[in-house]
Amino acid sequence: MQQQWLRQRLDTFLPALLRKHGIDMWVVPMREYAEDPVFTALTAPETFAARRRTIYIFFDTCAAAGSPPAASCVQRIALGGTSQGGVYEARRSTKQAAGNIGRGQQAELWGDEQWQALKAVIEERNPRVIGIDRSTVFAFSDGLTSGELQGMSAALGEKSTSKFKNAEALPLELIASRLPDEEAFFRRMQELVWSMTGTMFSSEVIKPGTTRASDLVWWWRQRVNDYGLGTWFQPSIEVQRQGATDEQLGDDPIVQPGDLLHCDVGITVARLNTDTQHNAYVLKPGETDAPAGLKRALANANALQDIVFQEIKPGRTGNEILATSRERMKSAGITGTVYSHPIGLHGHGAGPLIGLWDYQDGVAGRGDAKVIPSMWFSIELQATTPVPEWNNQPVRMAQEEDIIIDAAGQVRWALKRQDTLFLVK
Secondary structure (H helix, E strand, C coil): CHHHHHHHHHHHCHHHHHHHCCCCEEEEEEECCECCCCHHHHCCCCCCCCCCEEEEEEEECCCCCCCCCCHHHEEEEEECCCCCCCCCEEECCCCECCCCCCCCCECCCCCHHHHHHHHHHHHHHCCCCEEECCCCCCHHHCCCCHHHHHHHHHHHCHHHHCCEEECCHHHHHHHHCCCHHHHHHHHHHHHHHHHHHHHHCCCCCCCCCCCEHHHHHHHHHHHHHHCCCECCCCCEEEEEECCECHHHHCCCCECCCCCEEEEEECCEECCEECCEEEEEEECCCCCCCCCHHHHHHHHHHHHHHHHHHHHCCCCCEHHHHHHHHHHHHHHCCCEEEECEEEECCCCCCCCCCECECCECCCCCCCCCCECCCCEEEEEEEEEEEEEHHHCCEEEEEEEEEEEEECCCCCEEECCCCCCCCEEEC
16 A cells, blocks of 8 residues: 555656756665655655665656656666665666675675766766755755765766755655545544544543543553554643643643543554544533533634634645734634644644744744645644633633645545534543
């Protein structure tokens, strides 16, 4: 499955991205344990690290003639490592191996020989522009280490290094781009997250007066492990209580009837990541539902979700989306904060930031990237609402749900969003 995704990703997205960003040849060198952030978008699922040094080369053979971009136009070469399941032309050394350990008698490319092989590939093709992963803005576009740049530049010389161009948005958008088959799998991941959250926020797990917030954190970690899943961050549980400040509740409160619970959880499967925040209310004796004020607080957060959801459109920057979302939020009388981000191969994924929790006037650089079709977002935000039943105590209703922007630019929830509190009986 993941192997098919790799080939489809490189066939579907890469040719157009090379042309869009004016790059004839993209060179991506990396060493074992110092992998470029684009590594997981370029390699097979059985590959966990670069092989000694691996240099991936992508050359658009149709660019000079101006022919339409197509998968057949792009040569994919690996200097070092494997073919990644037949996706690359893997080149080996011309030297004989020093011994036979069952891998054949031809040595792997190694050391300066790799740079010389790269030099030959470049001189054979004479690209006009060579993209390299160097950026002062995006970590996803800054995977070329200083040592690799130094070694490559020394080997290639001025003739080739003068053609270097920061690839910038090329790796950023390739990492961000998702396939329809991945969308279907991601929906199944969301269903599992919702099921796990529903169990965690139930009497099966929570015993009011006994269960601590940390018990729920480690229940989630254990369940993730039991299911054979991964996660990309430590889950968290927050408790809000009528008449109690955060300081009074402390770092690890015992859950009590009448508490509002909030979780921030995620799972990792097949290199894909989720990011979800849900809320629950612990019923008091005799209660059958949450107080109306808490339900209103959730409705306000839902209204802010709707605003951000509607403002996310291909071609818009994160800062533009943030500004218009906040304007509409204020017009609607909602007090809140927007801090949404792309998601996919990374939890905090490649693409435009839509605010940070502590920067609501825009995020220079990282907020200036544009939304593209075929990318996913986590709509993350909070709305604060006075709750009458709690003596008008302000209550934060933080939510996070993942959305999909399909190839046509249409936006939809990856599964659904929470519009009803979980109830712990």
